[in-house]
Amino acid sequence: MAWDKGFEAALSPKAIAIVGVSSKPRGWGANDIIDCLQGLHFEGRIYPVNPNATEIRGLKVYPNLGSIPEHVDLVIVCVPAPAVPGVLEDCIAAGAKNVHIFTAGFEETGEAEGRELGEKVKEIARRGGLRIIGPNCMGLYVPAARISTLAGSVVESGPVAFISQSGTLAENYNRYAEASGFRFSKVFSFGNAYVLDS
Incomplete structure (x- = not known):
């Protein structure tokens, strides 16, 4: 696809929403992404989203995207695959167009349910004009903007x-490059490439 200038806000975001934080995390997920952002001293605002939590990593948790008090430049989705369409x-x-779907569980599973979910996600993305990274990917690392989903x-x-x-x-x-003294300007992982690809 042609480059969409609207995606540039995701590369230098002032506000990021992370949907799917948990008070009882299992495996790598939303809480770890908050740790990455805080570890890089991200200078924007981080908005964790979960209707059943009030505070995570010292941050106020919001029940849904609509309750966040400002426009967010990037939404990172870390909920189970069946919840992604919602x-x-x-x-x-909420008018949030830049979306990184960290979640796996789509056609890469080889299962009919995953393929059906994938088609539903694509339809919603087309209808809503969403710029989706993923699903099933690590997303973005932009050191100049102090954003990353890559540990360390x-x-x-x-x-x-x-x-x-x-x-x-x-x-x-990225780890090999850092250990060798080399630095990247950006690292993109695009996963299943529903909208944004190489």
């Missing part, structure tokens, strides 16, 4: 961007 409808209602990222920026379908490959290349 979150995307909330994104449309550094704030020094380099001259080259790295784009990968695979989140594991993106994370491993």
Whole structure:
């Protein structure tokens, strides 16, 4: 697809919503992404979203995207796959167009349910004009903006961007580069590439 200038706000966001934080996290997920952002001293606002929590990592938790008091430049979705379509409808209602779907569980599973969910997500994205990264991916690392979903990222920026379908490959290349003294300007993991791809 052609480059959409509206996506540039996701590369230098002033406000990020993270949907799916939990007081009892299991595995890598929303709470860890907050840790990444706080570890890089992200200078914008972080809005955790969960209707059943009040505070996570010292941040006020909001029940839904519509309750956030400002426009968000990037929504990171970390809910179970069956709940993703509902979150995307909330994104449309809130006017949030840039969406990173961290969640897996779509056609990459090889199951009919995953394929059906994927088609539903694509339909919602088309209808709402959403700029989706993923699903099933690590998303963005932009050191100049102090945003990352990759653990252990550094704030020094380099001259080259790295784009990968695979989140594991993106994370491993980034770690190898950092250990070698090389820095990337951006790292993109785009996963199933429903909207944004290489």
